[in-house]
Amino acid sequence: MGDGEKKKGGFFHAVKEFVYGVAAHDSARFALKSRANMEHLFILITMGDMLGVPILPPYYSLRLLPYVVPQISTWKRRMLREKDLTDALA
Amino acid sequence: MNSIFVLVLGFIVAFVGYRFYAKHIDSKVLKADSKRMTPAKMYMDGVEFMPTSKNILFGYQFKSIAGAAPIIGPIIAIQWGWLPALLWILGGSLFIGWVQDYSSAMIAMRNDGASFGGLSHRLISPRARVILLSFIYFYLLLIAGAFGNVVVSTAITLKAAPMAWLFLTLGGILAGHMIYRWKKDIVLTTAITVIIALVGIWLGTVAPSDKILGTDLSNSRVLWTIAAFVFCYFAAVLPIWRFALPINYVASYIVFLGLFFGIIGVFILHPNFTLPAYTNFSIKIGPIWPIMFVTIACGAISGWHSIVSSSGTARQLENELDARPVGAGVMFVEMMLAVFALIIAGTIYASPAEYGVAIVKGPGGIFAGGVSKFLGALGLPANLGRSYGSVMMVVLAVTIMQLVIRFMRVATSELLSDVSPIFRNAHVGTFIASILGILLVLTGWWQYLWVLFGGANQLMASLALMLMTAWLMSEGKPVAWVFWPMIFMFITTIAALLFTSYNLLQKVLSGAVKGQDLIGNTLMGLVGLFLVAAAFVLGWEGIKAFNRYRTIKNQASVAAKA
Numbered sequence: 176m177g178d179g180e181k182k183k184g185g186f187f188h189a190v191k192e193f194v195y196g197v198a199a200h201d202s203a204r205f206a207l208k209s210r211a212n213m214e215h216l217f218i219l220i221t222m223g224d225m226l227g228v229p230i231l232p233p234y235y236s237l238r239l240l241p242y243v244v245p246q247i248s249t250w251k252r253r254m255l256r257e258k259d260l261t262d263a264l265a
Numbered sequence: 266m267n268s269i270f271v272l273v274l275g276f277i278v279a280f281v282g283y284r285f286y287a288k289h290i291d292s293k294v295l296k297a298d299s300k301r302m303t304p305a306k307m308y309m310d311g312v313e314f315m316p317t318s319k320n321i322l323f324g325y326q327f328k329s330i331a332g333a334a335p336i337i338g339p340i341i342a343i344q345w346g347w348l349p350a351l352l353w354i355l356g357g358s359l360f361i362g363w364v365q366d367y368s369s370a371m372i373a374m375r376n377d378g379a380s381f382g383g384l385s386h387r388l389i390s391p392r393a394r395v396i397l398l399s400f401i402y403f404y405l406l407l408i409a410g411a412f413g414n415v416v417v418s419t420a421i422t423l424k425a426a427p428m429a430w431l432f433l434t435l436g437g438i439l440a441g442h443m444i445y446r447w448k449k450d451i452v453l454t455t456a457i458t459v460i461i462a463l464v465g466i467w468l469g470t471v472a473p474s475d476k477i478l479g480t481d482l483s484n485s486r487v488l489w490t491i492a493a494f495v496f497c498y499f500a501a502v503l504p505i506w507r508f509a510l511p512i513n514y515v516a517s518y519i520v521f522l523g524l525f526f527g528i529i530g531v532f533i534l535h536p537n538f539t540l541p542a543y544t545n546f547s548i549k550i551g552p553i554w555p556i557m558f559v560t561i562a563c564g565a566i567s568g569w570h571s572i573v574s575s576s577g578t579a580r581q582l583e584n585e586l587d588a589r590p591v592g593a594g595v596m597f598v599e600m601m602l603a604v605f606a607l608i609i610a611g612t613i614y615a616s617p618a619e620y621g622v623a624i625v626k627g628p629g630g631i632f633a634g635g636v637s638k639f640l641g642a643l644g645l646p647a648n649l650g651r652s653y654g655s656v657m658m659v660v661l662a663v664t665i666m667q668l669v670i671r672f673m674r675v676a677t678s679e680l681l682s683d684v685s686p687i688f689r690n691a692h693v694g695t696f697i698a699s700i701l702g703i704l705l706v707l708t709g710w711w712q713y714l715w716v717l718f719g720g721a722n723q724l725m726a727s728l729a730l731m732l733m734t735a736w737l738m739s740e741g742k743p744v745a746w747v748f749w750p751m752i753f754m755f756i757t758t759i760a761a762l763l764f765t766s767y768n769l770l771q772k773v774l775s776g777a778v779k780g781q782d783l784i785g786n787t788l789m790g791l792v793g794l795f796l797v798a799a800a801f802v803l804g805w806e807g808i809k810a811f812n813r814y815r816t817i818k819n820q821a822s823v824a825a826k827a
Contacts, residue, residue, distance in 0.1 A: 193323055197327060198328075200324065200325045202506070211311075259383065259394070260401055261575070
């Protein structure tokens with residue numbers, strides 16, 4: 176967001192964002208996390224060989240590949256990133 | 266002493282801390298740079314790593330850290346007098362609280378958004394990570410027990426609370442269904458569900474629990490304990506959008522409106538403190554040092570904040586310069602919340618004897634009484650104000666409890682799934698967490714339970730400061746501003762936990778307690794000792810890590826001279 180855009184909102188825009196942050200940001204994050212987890216599981220099942228999971232990609236995986244390509248880098252990063260209990264806490 | 270003077274003093278401390286101390290550390294020591302890429306930008310995945318406006322993060326951080334603890338701590342700690350409690354709230358926030366919140370966000374941000382487990386593995390030792398995660402499990406258990414006690418004592422003391430709690434739950438479930446299933450407009454959903462919750466608050470005054478259930482059932486600790494944990498059970502096993510999150514969503518409006526108008530009420534009434542500024546060094550709970558310093562946790566410093574800052578906020582900061590307003594700024598707002606709670610406890614009773622009678626029943630009644638008085642200044646009838654205050658207290662406690670039981674379910678699976686596959690089952694993990702929580706609530710004396718929770722919380726804070734010290738040493742930056750707070754917190758919390766565990770287990774071994782008190786004292790005493798043992802191991806690992814970094818630094822300076 177540029178400086179001009181920030182100034183345009185002003186005080187009320189900041190209050191609106193604050194209220195969103197208090198009330199709904201967490202819900203939005205959890206919804207995104209749920210969707211991402213489902214997507215990642217799907218990609219793992221169909222394209223798991225990219226991470227070294229020993230599955231032979233079926234014909235349908237190859238058909239799906241062009242649609243998955245844009246997500247591969249973030250998917251790999253999320254799947255391989257070290258996680259622990261504190262990730263679930265916040 | 267007039268409460269307005271105390272509020273103004275709080276604002277001055279917040280201003281000085283934020284404007285001068287935090288700014289100095291941010292610009293001169295850690296050298297926050299708006300041009301440096303943050304993990305949110307570098308690893309943006311649209312889910313966890315997501316550049317987010319600092320105003321949104323300010324609200325998110327505030328909502329995540331401001332639960333019941335900054336309110337209950339000062340209400341209990343005023344037993345030593347309001348002056349020591351006030352000094353610890355202001356001094357703790359100024360020298361330790363914001364330091365921990367801000368530095369936890371910065372360390373995670375400068376280490377690719379790594380969580381505390383990963384950081385302790387990298388900066389201290391592999392063993393530190395295992396101990397830290399086990400420690401967190403018992404820390405969560407104490408949160409469930411302490412907050413469960415608050416819910417139960419509030420439901421018994423304030424008969425309007427159960428009805429309001431029920432309607433809030435119904436409103437929350439409806440909100441989830443309207444948003445995620447029926448795809449209704451968010452403003453309409455909010456208006457309908459918040460009105461349902463408000464109707465429940467009014468109904469609570471018309472149909473209190475003793476009228477519906479009778480005196481015996483409405484005063485039953487077993488009934489309300491089971492009700493609280495059944496509520497948490499649903500929150501833990503149902504999809505999070507179905508129960509936990511929408512209830513939190515509706516609750517946030519109830520709490521926020523109450524706090525906002527309550528603080529306006531303080532300005533209108535500006536009452537004088539009626540309780541003494543100082544009572545005794547040692548009271549029934551224990552001596553002022555170390556016990557008061559763990560009784561007031563979240564209003565001065567809290568380990569919970571470090572988890573939110575590192576695993577949540579740090580991955581969303583779009584600019585390094587935003588870490589100060591979000592990390593430090595929100596801590597000072599929470600400090601003002603604790604000051605508000607202290608004003609409530611210190612001004613609403615005519616004498617210490619009246620307060621003494623009220624505190625035995627639990628902090629919920631005191632808080633509800635204060636909310637009623639200050640909302641009354643704006644024209645709200647007293648009984649409606651008390652009902653509003655009671656639901657605020659229940660909501661502040663139960664919304665944290667439900668998430669904690671959910672996380673304990675995950676933790677059980679993480680820690681024990683290798684032992685037996687049965688621990689992967691969501692119901693088994695939730696059941697274990699609930700049973701342990703119920704045991705604590707039904708058998709433990711709530712003030713000791715609160716002290717143990719505070720001790721675990723503060724110990725978590727000192728571990729966060731230890732990580733920060735190790736990281737600063739590894740980077741060759743000045744460490745005194747985190748090292749001395751860490752030493753103070755470490756010694757204080759170990760002393761508090763040892764004192765409390767000794768008192769509890771001494772009663773068990775001497776045969777002074779029997780029946781359910783025996784179970785409660787034994788369980789709480791052993792949990793306290795486990796936390797101390799874990800802290801000693803982590804402390805030892807920390808010392809070894811510090812020596813390692815010091816040796817590297819000395820070798821580098823010798824090499825540079827050569």
